[in-house]
Amino acid sequence: MFQTVALSGSRGERLLFSDISVTVTPGTLLAVVGENGSGKTSFLRMLCGLLSPDNGTILWQGKDIRQLKELYRAQFTYVGHLNGIKDELTPVENLTVSACLAGDESASGVVRKALEAVGLGRPIHRLPTRVLSQGQKRRVALARLWLSTRPLWLLDEPFASLDVTATSYLTRHLQLHLSHGGMVVVATHQEIDLPPDCIQRLRLTR
Amino acid sequence: MSATGINWFKYSSPQAFHPLAGRMIPWFAAAAAGLILVGLYVGFFVAPTDATQGDAYRIIFVHVPAAWMSMFLYVIMAIWAGIGLGLNARPSFMMAQAIAPTGAMFTFLALFTGSMWGKPTWGAWWVWDARLTSELILLFQYIGIILLRSSIDDLRRADRASAVLALVGVINVPIIYFSVKWWNTLHQGASVSITAAPTMAGTMVTAMLVMMVGFWMYSIAVTLARVRCVIIERERQPSWGKSASLPDVAEAR
Amino acid sequence: MSQPSLSEALHGVVRRDLLLAMRHRSDVAMSVFFVVIVASLFPLGVGPEPAVLRMIASGVLWVTALLACLLSLGRLFTADYLDGVLEQTLLIPQPLAVLVVGKVFSHWVISGLPVVLLSPLLGLQFGLSGESLWVLTFSLLLGTPTLSMIGAIGAALTLGLRGSGLLVALLVLPLFIPVLIFGAGAVTNSLAGIGSEANLSLLGACFLFSLTFAPWATAVALRIALE
Numbered sequence: 001m002f003q004t005v006a007l008s009g010s011r012g013e014r015l016l017f018s019d020i021s022v023t024v025t026p027g028t029l030l031a032v033v034g035e036n037g038s039g040k041t042s043f044l045r046m047l048c049g050l051l052s053p054d055n056g057t058i059l060w061q062g063k064d065i066r067q068l069k070e071l072y073r074a075q076f077t078y079v080g081h082l083n084g085i086k087d088e089l090t091p092v093e094n095l096t097v098s099a100c101l102a103g104d105e106s107a108s109g110v111v112r113k114a115l116e117a118v119g120l121g122r123p124i125h126r127l128p129t130r131v132l133s134q135g136q137k138r139r140v141a142l143a144r145l146w147l148s149t150r151p152l153w154l155l156d157e158p159f160a161s162l163d164v165t166a167t168s169y170l171t172r173h174l175q176l177h178l179s180h181g182g183m184v185v186v187a188t189h190q191e192i193d194l195p196p197d198c199i200q201r202l203r204l205t206r
Numbered sequence: 207m208s209a210t211g212i213n214w215f216k217y218s219s220p221q222a223f224h225p226l227a228g229r230m231i232p233w234f235a236a237a238a239a240g241l242i243l244v245g246l247y248v249g250f251f252v253a254p255t256d257a258t259q260g261d262a263y264r265i266i267f268v269h270v271p272a273a274w275m276s277m278f279l280y281v282i283m284a285i286w287a288g289i290g291l292g293l294n295a296r297p298s299f300m301m302a303q304a305i306a307p308t309g310a311m312f313t314f315l316a317l318f319t320g321s322m323w324g325k326p327t328w329g330a331w332w333v334w335d336a337r338l339t340s341e342l343i344l345l346f347q348y349i350g351i352i353l354l355r356s357s358i359d360d361l362r363r364a365d366r367a368s369a370v371l372a373l374v375g376v377i378n379v380p381i382i383y384f385s386v387k388w389w390n391t392l393h394q395g396a397s398v399s400i401t402a403a404p405t406m407a408g409t410m411v412t413a414m415l416v417m418m419v420g421f422w423m424y425s426i427a428v429t430l431a432r433v434r435c436v437i438i439e440r441e442r443q444p445s446w447g448k449s450a451s452l453p454d455v456a457e458a459r
Numbered sequence: 460m461s462q463p464s465l466s467e468a469l470h471g472v473v474r475r476d477l478l479l480a481m482r483h484r485s486d487v488a489m490s491v492f493f494v495v496i497v498a499s500l501f502p503l504g505v506g507p508e509p510a511v512l513r514m515i516a517s518g519v520l521w522v523t524a525l526l527a528c529l530l531s532l533g534r535l536f537t538a539d540y541l542d543g544v545l546e547q548t549l550l551i552p553q554p555l556a557v558l559v560v561g562k563v564f565s566h567w568v569i570s571g572l573p574v575v576l577l578s579p580l581l582g583l584q585f586g587l588s589g590e591s592l593w594v595l596t597f598s599l600l601l602g603t604p605t606l607s608m609i610g611a612i613g614a615a616l617t618l619g620l621r622g623s624g625l626l627v628a629l630l631v632l633p634l635f636i637p638v639l640i641f642g643a644g645a646v647t648n649s650l651a652g653i654g655s656e657a658n659l660s661l662l663g664a665c666f667l668f669s670l671t672f673a674p675w676a677t678a679v680a681l682r683i684a685l686e
Binding site for chain 2: 610622623629630632634636640647672675680683685686
């Protein structure tokens with residue numbers, strides 16, 4: 001179970017949000033919505049522990065993530081704005097390294113299946129990522145979610161640059177994750193096509 | 207002066223510290239002026255002429271205290287930086303920020319007076335003497351901290367990055383002093399130190415100590431003045447949470 | 460719930476960087492050519508007199524290696540910072556300081572090790588021979604990884620800043636100076652017939668000291684830069 005208590009944060013000298021308290025239970029998706037510049041990315045980065053909040057705490061299973069440190073970092077997969085992949089490596093190489101560094105299964109067959117699950121066919125697997133389109137690169141970045149066994153997923157605008165097909169692949173995969181008791185926090189502009197009883201909305205306003 | 211010893215925590219907030227600092231500055235400034243004048247008088251007029259170096263040696267009454275100050279201030283700046291990082295305390299970072307330029311100034315003063323000493327004594331404006339070389343490297347370290355801070359727009363990152371650099375630098379200071387001395391003895395050629403102090407008569411020691419205390423007073427006065435400017439600059443930011451009303455600000459101009 | 464072991468994480472980080480280097484073989488070549496060209500500038504500037512060159516050899520070759528390290532620091536973290544890989548590295552559930560050692564190691568293999576391997580040839584060009592050549596190579600073998608580890612602190616502090624190339628130099632050169640003094644001193648002593656053990660031991664001490672503290676300082680600086 002995942003909780004923020006009276007969280008407030010600022011970026012530079014600008015106060016972004018204050019006193020946010022929200023709880024995410026297993027099987028729930030928290031959609032963080034708000035205009036551009038309302039602090040969605042900063043909020044997510046605080047949940048990752050990359051950014052320190054001005055006030056408040058974030059709790060994982062009731063314990064402060066600042067105390068848990070590495071133990072907490074093993075509990076989530078984060079896909080941020082930046083893809084976190086190398087242009088000079090192929091999608092297979094990128095995903096293999098990501099999986100290896102996450103402690104996930106990284107055998108070649110499994111990696112290829114994950115790439116196919118996001119709609120990247122075999123011919124693309126051995127091309128340098130440099131030549132792929134934005135949407136395809138985003139799919140490579142998201143493919144980590146098909147290999148991840150971690151309970152919490154923190155996603156920053158995952159649907160950006162995805163076409164309709166890829167969006168549906170991702171949505172179905174999120175649903176699968178939730179049905180296994182996983183949790184997802186998504187910063188997004190879009191409506192997510194999931195049953196309303198597993199979605200919680202948090203609106204960040206200035 | 208009111209009893210400020212009673213509740214220190216009240217003064218750890220910038221708004222409260224600003225007027226307190228303002229009240230303290232004139233005292234330190236007066237002490238500084240007084241002590242420095244006395245020190246210079248004793249050093250330049252009262253202390254005896256040196257047997258080997260004549261009157262040219264008198265520059266050490268500025269050079270040596272300045273060099274000591276440059277080192278002490280670096281250590282103090284590093285201490286404030288460490289406290290800031292450890293306690294996540296913005297006022298500590300502000301103190302470190304305020305000290306740096308004064309430290310750099312004393313380092314430059316030490317180099318300048320060292321050079322002035324070298325010319326009549328050894329005929330050269332610059333000699334790669336162990337102490338002067340170490341001072342030069344210390345100046346680079348000060349400038350690095352000041353430039354790093356000014357290169358970073360985000361206040362929080364600027365504070366913490368320059369604090370890390372100050373701490374890394376303070377560990378480097380003794381290593382530099384050791385290695386430069388080592389280097390100097392390695393290359394026997396110009397190893398006779400131009401800044402080796404002549405054997406000290408009593409008045410000479412007194413003059414140097416008086417100058418040093420005078421420089422301390424000056425440093426405190428200037429640092430407090432600078433911290434007030436830093437507070438005013440930062441207090442404009444609403445993320446500090448409290449209302450930015452400093453009653454003294456209007457008349458401080 | 461899934462966690463790489465420390466050696467798996469380290470291995471992954473190093474392997475990725477070495478794989479990238481193989482795709483960009485010019486990076487290795489750049490360090491090598493830089494050192495060769497700059498070292499050649501000195502005889503051109505100072506004159507080809509062998510006695511003079513032998514005298515300045517230790518300083519020139521050490522400074523050249525130091526500058527090569529300095530110039531390569533921009534490649535240490537910047538690319539990873541720009542494409543989001545660095546952010547992901549910070550999220551790996553293992554101590555960041557250890558992963559930094561991995562990154563610096565692979566960086567050194569690409570930029571520093573070629574210089575070490577080339578140094579005997581450069582030494583010969585400057586009239587060094589016999590024992591002093593070995594001392595030069597060994598001092599660089601100890602010194603260049605030390606410089607890389609110390610330089611990583613500067614690279615992390617200035618990550619993403621404009622004009623960071625020059626700023627890194629200013630920050631890092633005072634920290635490089637002791638290593639330079641001991642390294643060049645070892646070669647000078649060896650040329651003078653005095654033993655170079657003292658300098659080499661001090662160089663070794665610098666290496667161990669920086670291995671213990673520099674990665675930790677770099678990790679702190681990286682977290683600050685990525686906030």
